[in-house]
Amino acid sequence: MKTVTRSTCCYCGVGCGVLIEAEDGRITGVQGDPEHPANFGRLCSKGMALADSARSQTGRMLQPALRTRRDEPRHTVSWPDALDTVAQRFADVIATHGPDAVAFYVSGQLLTEDYYVFNKLAKGLIGTNNIDTNSRLCMSSAVTAYKMALGADGPPTCYEDLEHAQTVLFAGSNMAWAHPVLFRRLEAAKAANPAIRWIVVDPRRTDTAAMADLHLAIEPGTDVALFNGMLHHLIWEGAIDRAYIDAHTAGFAELKARVREFTPHVAAGLCGIAERDLLQAAEWFGTSPASLSLYCMGLNQSSHGTDKNLALINLHLATRQIGRPGAGPFSLTGQPNAMGGREVGGMATMLAAHRDIGNAAHREEVARLWGLDDVARLSANPGLPAVDMFDALRAGTIKAIWIACTNPVHSMPDIAKVREALDQAEFVVVQDAFMQTDTVPYADVLLPAATWGEKAGTVTNSERRITRVRAAVAPAGDAQPDWWIANEVARRIAQRLSREPQMFGFDSAEAVFDEHRALTAGRDLDIGGLSYALLDAAGPQQWPFPAGAVAGAARRYTDGQFATADGRARFHPTQYLPVADEVNARFPFRLTTGRLRDQWHGMSRTGRVATLFSHAPEPALTMHPGDAARRGLADGDLVHVKSRRGALVLPLQISDDVQSGAVFAAMHWNGQFVASGGINETTLAAVDPHSKQPELKHAAVRVERAELPWRMIAARRGDALALQAALQPLLKECAYASVTLDADDLLILRAAHTGAPQGWLERVHAALVMPAGEDTLEYRDARRGLDRRAVWRDNVLDGFALAGDTGNGAALLAKLRDAKPWSGPRFAAFAALRIEPAARERVVCSCMQVKESRINEAIANGAGVPELKATLGCGTVCGSCVPELKRLVETAAVEG
């Protein structure tokens, strides 16, 4: 039977509505929901590939499993056994060491209902605030600044403002890649009104920056100096709104005194940009009828991320670019439900419904609403934020940790320390939907979670809009929804600690939502008027939406009344401070990290879809051509990237999108796909003093050629996910190794090392199922260090592995992709095929699979973007590649 289910995309904070098509219990297709107010039917390349990501059960976590000793393998157990074990171990630790000896590390990708139950379990039942989330790595600077400046968390803006804005300031946001569907809306607005100005503040020339009217390629970490300098100019030019400042804000005199020293000349010098560009940005921003700023990790992930946010909000308040259509400081949320997590207070430093841990009246209120016997159980001590939490685990003050829906062994800064912490922990629970993550090996208990397409609840997107998530199919294997798992363990802990079992009587996600809603009554985010029934009938709604309301609020603070006690917004005098990790002669490069268009975080989902590899098949370190030339490095060379904390090997990619002295690496690759743990081997755990968010955007590194003369390339047809799982344990034995899904049934392995690792090739052959036999051809020359193997099936080349000399690899790969019957002698596979190896070929348009070379060829023949669309079809489906198409056309025109 065919079904269509309305739900929400599980990736970014845009929160696009999707229609999930399913047949016989399997997801068969995904379309954009034309009625959803976030996307009106559009999806980006990741959303388009959702059905592919859900196609196979290979690599899914299907049953609970546990081990009693670390040196034993885990064995499958029943749900009751797994739940009892977790409850017993947690209850034991709490009884012996107190409630703060346990911790929860959860995720902005959980649904609001999941989040709510975890938060209630930790804070209400156990009495610890040690529950933090990956949002600490993501949104906490934005949260802290909103609260400090406006009195409450949450953007004051809405998506319609994208259409109303006349000046758009992108600060530390690569929206073309990270929030593509909203970027489509901005592109359309600008196409309709070319007078709209775009300013991009980003040290790199991203696809977003390439489309700007003004790109301020500031020195990394200098945003506060820039915003202070812009404000200085506007104050001294009289371009601020004095009446508004007097009526609705406090603290302007102190701010004015502070920005006095940031003359445009001084500020531009600190930022490494031209003074006239700073002045231009200030004027476009300050004098526009409506200025909207869109900001993300370039501001938040900084050791002074809160100040960066505050300095930007200062600009908005001083010029009254807030509380009006098209104006305001719009923090783009990264994860699909970072907002929902903040609403339920699911972090170490907050309480439910935007209440504060430090506020005794708030604690009492929540304790009463939760029906606690002992009001004092809600701890007044803030819990440990992510970095401190793993430090405490390493130090042994936290004994047990429950990790759900996040992969800290990949995504935390300085991951060597996180690995140590988990090694040292007495008890580790990992609740995930997939087996192939870097955190799973540390689990004493594995709890299989139902995931996107299989579970129900709600999420809140970047514009405070609450949307239903619905199940289209049953969970894979024995997986269960996250809220259910937390609720079952909570009931068991309650029993063991003789505490209120009725706190965890939830029998559906809806029951959880209803309780959450009750807690918001009278708060700034009041959703007393919302219910599943209303969301089902009337569609997604924005908060606040109190009881009796007929619609949510599109914008906040429209009357100049802020959420502070006196109703006034607060200016904060922000000071420019340099990044935490100093560059010097030993570590001369500034490394920044970020996202690629088609991958999501640790790739546990996007890494299952071959088409999502085609835009960037391998990881890379991007370096400016001048820096590379001075070091004698060429594109594709392998290099060591070393910081004061750790190192990894990456292929070099040369591009002047980065400035001289800077290098960039994507955050996505990890131990499942490469030999190292990924770029967080090198990053540092310095945090912002207010928000405790780590500085994931800046580390000092050195880059050296990696002398790895022994090379190998292998490719194999088969279930690519199964092949990847089989190869993964072998990757770390080489200095460099990477795995690429070339097609759903084709996997490529590349590796390099100082010499042939002992016995390694035999294990690769076994993992890739290439046994010796009639259909296998082998060639070995020990003296020259050559080892070649190729396998056929029904006379079609089915796989190969070339070690020592990989020169023939590209030609063999072409044959393998072709899948045509082999003609001529088989030994020609190793000899006569030596045709010119094709350069690494990127696919620019992932929907239509259009390669860069074809696009460039068409451009050389005079095509512009419309012709490219018409003739090649690229850019016509999701539109995610349109910024890049424009760029390719423009670059050709410049070089032309």
Ligand SMILES: Nc1nc2c(c(=O)[nH]1)N[C@H]1C(S)=C(S)[C@@H](COP(=O)(O)OP(=O)(O)OC[C@H]3O[C@@H](n4cnc5c(=O)[nH]c(N)nc54)[C@H](O)[C@@H]3O)O[C@H]1N2
């Ligand atoms: N394709 C894709 N989209 C995603 C995600 C994904 O994994 N893949 N993840 C989602 C999540 S959780 C998040 S948080 C968002 C992140 O979305 P973004 O923040 O837009 O993405 P990033 O690439 O992390 O960083 C943005 C930019 O900050 C710049 N930057 C670095 N240092 C500085 C600085 O000092 N100042 C300024 N002004 N800029 C700087 C970088 O060069 C980079 O281009 O993306 C969301 N969307």
Ligand SMILES: Nc1nc2c(c(=O)[nH]1)N[C@H]1C(S)=C(S)[C@@H](COP(=O)(O)OP(=O)(O)OC[C@H]3O[C@@H](n4cnc5c(=O)[nH]c(N)nc54)[C@H](O)[C@@H]3O)O[C@H]1N2
């Ligand atoms: N160097 C560097 N590091 C960064 C960043 C950066 O820019 N640079 N960005 C940081 C930011 S902003 C973020 S948000 C983090 C993200 O970092 P993580 O949270 O570690 O990223 P994900 O890989 O999305 O992890 C989500 C996990 O949940 C699992 N999962 C999927 N669906 C479900 C489900 O329904 N239930 C459960 N229980 N599990 C599920 C997935 O398989 C995956 O293992 O990374 C941070 N780390």
Ligand code: SF4
């Ligand atoms: S922009 Fe893309 S990743 Fe983000 S919600 Fe929409 S479809 Fe999903």
Ligand SMILES: [Mo]
């Ligand atoms: Mo994020």
